[in-house]
Amino acid sequence: MARVWNFSAGPSCLPEDVLKECAAEMMDCNGTGQSVMEMSHRSSAFEPIIQDAEAMVRKLMKVPENYKVLFVQGGGSTQFAMVAENLGIHTGKAAYIETGVWAKKAAQEAAKLGVEVTTIASSKDKGYSYIPKVEKIEGDYDYAYICFNNTIMGTHYEYIPETGNIPLVADISSCVLSEELDVSKFGLLFAGAQKNLAPAGVTLVIIREDLIPELDACRPGTPTMLAYKTHADNGSMYNTPPCYTIYVLDKVLHWIEKNGGAAGINKLNVEKANYLYDYLDNSDFYRATAEKGSRSLMNVPFLTKYSVAGATDEVVLAKEKEINSKFVKEAEAAGLVNLKGHRLVGGMRASIYNAMPLAGVKALVEFMKKFAEENK
Numbered sequence: 001m002a003r004v005w006n007f008s009a010g011p012s013c014l015p016e017d018v019l020k021e022c023a024a025e026m027m028d029c030n031g032t033g034q035s036v037m038e039m040s041h042r043s044s045a046f047e048p049i050i051q052d053a054e055a056m057v058r059k060l061m062k063v064p065e066n067y068k069v070l071f072v073q074g075g076g077s078t079q080f081a082m083v084a085e086n087l088g089i090h091t092g093k094a095a096y097i098e099t100g101v102w103a104k105k106a107a108q109e110a111a112k113l114g115v116e117v118t119t120i121a122s123s124k125d126k127g128y129s130y131i132p133k134v135e136k137i138e139g140d141y142d143y144a145y146i147c148f149n150n151t152i153m154g155t156h157y158e159y160i161p162e163t164g165n166i167p168l169v170a171d172i173s174s175c176v177l178s179e180e181l182d183v184s185k186f187g188l189l190f191a192g193a194q195k196n197l198a199p200a201g202v203t204l205v206i207i208r209e210d211l212i213p214e215l216d217a218c219r220p221g222t223p224t225m226l227a228y229k230t231h232a233d234n235g236s237m238y239n240t241p242p243c244y245t246i247y248v249l250d251k252v253l254h255w256i257e258k259n260g261g262a263a264g265i266n267k268l269n270v271e272k273a274n275y276l277y278d279y280l281d282n283s284d285f286y287r288a289t290a291e292k293g294s295r296s297l298m299n300v301p302f303l304t305k306y307s308v309a310g311a312t313d314e315v316v317l318a319k320e321k322e323i324n325s326k327f328v329k330e331a332e333a334a335g336l337v338n339l340k341g342h343r344l345v346g347g348m349r350a351s352i353y354n355a356m357p358l359a360g361v362k363a364l365v366e367f368m369k370k371f372a373e374e375n376k
């Protein structure tokens with residue numbers, strides 16, 4: 001079976017060169033006679049891998065000296081709790097901007113842990129199809145929280161809110177290293193790896209050192225594993241890290257470097273996204289759901305002309321359901337997979353992460369043209 005064009009929102013496609021390298025080293029990595037899956041994480045064969053992965057994150061993201069780079073487990077979802085447990089410790093208050101499912105879940109988790117959450121802005125009024133403009137955040141908050149790229153809604157911040165002394169926390173799970181980002185503007189950044197960096201299993205955390213509390217200064221009852229200090233003090237090796245995922249991550253980082261680093265990759269991403277949005281904006285059969293000025297380069301949800309925006313699986317027009325499932329089915333037969341939209345948006349979603357080449361986006365648009373012609 002030939003490789004497909006995979007538009008999955010996550011876990012998502014990986015660069016083919018990386019997969020080939022992993023395959024070549026499966027039985028014997030660097031003359032050790034073992035796969036990285038089988039190695040002790042304390043071995044002299046593995047330690048350089050995790051060290052290089054950290055060095056590559058620092059290099060590609062230009063991480064300032066006073067920030068720690070951590071590899072933890074539990075996915076983006078565990079960060080919703082860790083952020084609250086570790087940062088919500090002075091006034092116990094935090095500001096959240098609600099831009100969709102992931103931001104909302106993060107706020108709910110913080111509230112569950114006793115943090116006093118204020119939702120300072122929301123785009124719920126228009127089905128989360130845009131990013132609210134909140135240029136300045138003020139107040140006695142321990143931190144302010146944003147989801148920088150909204151994977152489900154296909155929206156992305158085109159600005160970084162000004163927060164003064166309030167540490168800004170951003171979930172960059174679905175846009176990490178898709179663009180240049182000024183790390184120094186943030187107190188904490190985190191990203192589950194399975195969207196843009198690696199297979200599932202590791203979460204990248206970049207945190208300003210002075211924001212890492214002692215374990216007993218975290219919110220009461222914080223488990224050892226949920227304290228950033230635990231991971232910071234042990235080089236992300238307090239317990240067994242997801243070794244193989246970190247090994248693939250390291251290879252992906254080198255692949256990004258070969259492609260021009262964050263700036264080079266961003267240029268390609270802009271080209272890919274423009275190609276798709278331009279087609280959508282000029283089509284009378286399809287339309288993009290995210291508003292201009294808030295659009296993600298990574299996740300592009302779109303509807304057909306028969307679609308009702310925001311229609312859920314339960315409340316969906318028969319025609320929409322029919323045409324969308326026909327689209328997804330025929331696309332799959334044509335080698336374009338995982339295009340079904342999230343149930344909260346409906347329609348289709350094309351995730352075009354770093355590893356998706358322009359050729360894949362062109363193949364999608366060709367298919368879309370043909371499908372529109374046959375079904376208008």
Ligand SMILES: *Cc1c(COP(=O)(O)O)cnc(C)c1O
Pocket residue numbers: 010074075076077078102147149150151171172173174192193195
């Ligand atoms: C996928 C995703 C998450 C959840 O990640 P898990 O690793 O599955 O917990 C959180 N935030 C964003 C923006 C995501 O895209």
